[in-house]
Amino acid sequence: MRVTSILAIFVLFWTLSLFLVLPFGVRTSEEAGETAQAGHAESAPHSFSLPRALLRAAIVGALLTALYVANYVFGWVTVADLDWLN
Numbered sequence: 909m910r911v912t913s914i915l916a917i918f919v920l921f922w923t924l925s926l927f928l929v930l931p932f933g934v935r936t937s938e939e940a941g942e943t944a945q946a947g948h949a950e951s952a953p954h955s956f957s958l959p960r961a962l963l964r965a966a967i968v969g970a971l972l973t974a975l976y977v978a979n980y981v982f983g984w985v986t987v988a989d990l991d992w993l994n
Contacts, residue, residue, distance in 0.1 A: 909980055917976055922969035929964040 937944040940954040979985055 909977060914973065914977060918969055918973040921972040921976070922965050925968035925972065926961065926965035929968060930961055932964070933960070 934953045934956065936951060937948075937954045938950065942954065944950055944952070
């Protein structure tokens with residue numbers, strides 16, 4: 909497998925992981941012990957750290973990419989294993 913293919917797979921997994929990790933570690937104003945400002949929804953996050961979310965997504969994306977490449981190299985799950993109808 910080429911490095912460019914691995915990089916493209918990482919970008920795909922990173923993008924998916926970013927949406928998966930966004931809700932984790934986010935607290936509302938009530939959970940942070942403060943009152944919500946006027947005009948803000950009660951469920952709005954009190955503070956949001958984009959670098960932390962990007963780092964978490966990068967870690968999850970790297971793990972998923974490593975698992976995908978390992979499966980590609982060692983052939984743990986093949987297309988024949990996924991053919992449940994026949």
